[in-house]
Amino acid sequence: AQSVAQPEDQVNVAEGNPLTVKCTYSVSGNPYLFWYVQYPNRGLQFLLKYITGDNLVKGSYGFEAEFNKSQTSFHLKKPSALVSDSALYFCAVRDSISSGSARQLTFGSGTQLTVLP
Amino acid sequence: DGGITQSPKYLFRKEGQNVTLSCEQNLNHDAMYWYRQDPGQGLRLIYYSQIVNDFQKGDIAEGYSVSREKKESFPLTVTSAQKNPTAFYLCASSIETGLSQPQHFGDGTRLSIL
Numbered sequence: 001a002q003s004v005a006q007p008e009d010q011v012n013v014a015e016g017n018p019l020t021v022k023c024t025y026s027v028s029g030n031p032y033l034f035w036y037v038q039y040p041n042r043g044l045q046f047l048l049k050y051i052t053g054d055n056l057v058k059g060s061y062g063f064e065a066e067f068n069k070s071q072t073s074f075h076l077k078k079p080s081a082l083v084s085d086s087a088l089y090f091c092a093v094r095d096s097i098s099s100g101s102a103r104q105l106t107f108g109s110g111t112q113l114t115v116l117p
Numbered sequence: 118d119g120g121i122t123q124s125p126k127y128l129f130r131k132e133g134q135n136v137t138l139s140c141e142q143n144l145n146h147d148a149m150y151w152y153r154q155d156p157g158q159g160l161r162l163i164y165y166s167q168i169v170n171d172f173q174k175g176d177i178a179e180g181y182s183v184s185r186e187k188k189e190s191f192p193l194t195v196t197s198a199q200k201n202p203t204a205f206y207l208c209a210s211s212i213e214t215g216l217s218q219p220q221h222f223g224d225g226t227r228l229s230i231l
Contacts, residue, residue: 009157032216043121043207043222044160051217090159094216104150104175105220107159 002027002095006108013081014116021076021089021111029097033074034105035065038088050074061085081115088112119144121223123208128228130195130202138193138226140208147213149191150220153177154205163206166191167213195228203229 003026013019025031032051036044048059055067065076076089091108121142130136142149148167152160162175166185180199185191191210195202205227209220 034219036222041225041227043123043209043224044220046219046221049217049219096216104162104165105160107161109157109159 002031002093002098002106004091004093004106004108006089006091006111008111009109010112010114012114012116015083016080019078019081019085019113019115021091021113023074023076023091023108024072025074025091025093026072027093027095027097029095031072031074032094032096033065033067034092035059035063035074035076036090036092038090038110044090047076083115083117086113086115121208121210121221123206123223123226125226126224128226129231130228131231133197135194135196136202136228138195138206138208138228140191140193140223141189142191142208142210142221142223143189144210144221145188146210146221147188148211148218149185150209150211151175151181151183151191151193152207152209154207154225160207163193 005024034049035047038044048057050057050067058064063078088110090110092105124139150165151163154160161177163181164183166172172185182194205225207225208223211218211220
């Protein structure tokens with residue numbers, strides 16, 4: 001079975017500082033990993049994905065994520081945080097060897113990022 | 118602009134009542150999904166459809182029903198059998214259900230019990 005964990009419910013960072021939102025996963029095969037962002041009362045917006053290849057993935061709005069197979073992690077990062085980055089962030093995973101409804105995305109519980117001015 | 122439209126934005130249900138949430142997409146996507154979002158629990162899959170006239174149960178299908186008569190539309194009915202329907206409901210679509218495809222989301226419907 002596939003699973004994903006976001007160990008921090010809340011992350012606070014000062015504007016201009018680097019930010020990291022953590023994600024770890026568990027799969028039986030190879031992972032397909034995604035990051036989404038959600039603003040209040042809105043749907044999720046896709047930020048980036050890791051399928052294969054380079055461990056550092058670049059996405060929208062200056063975000064990037066680093067895939068680490070040995071630590072089964074896929075942490076979201078940004079070199080310099082903006083107040084407008086404040087939102088709820090979700091990590092999601094699919095397992096390459098799953099079938100049926102198990103092929104669908106499994107989401108983490110979300111991390112609320114607050115960037116302080 | 119292409120996208121996913123969910124309506125209504127807010128919905129109130131009386132005891133014993135069925136309610137239907139609308140989801141329409143003009144992205145020409147084959148696959149569509151319904152999720153339920155509760156605070157602190159992430160998103161949980163209710164139903165998904167890979168093609169017209171076909172749909173599959175997700176992890177929490179009990180008390181819900183769907184139809185997929187048109188490629189563009191995937192309405193969700195919350196039946197009276199769903200005893201705890203208060204949640205934020207999100208519809209999504211993707212080009213197909215391939216492992217590498219991201220999903221695109223609508224802006225949700227917030228359902229509450231009167």
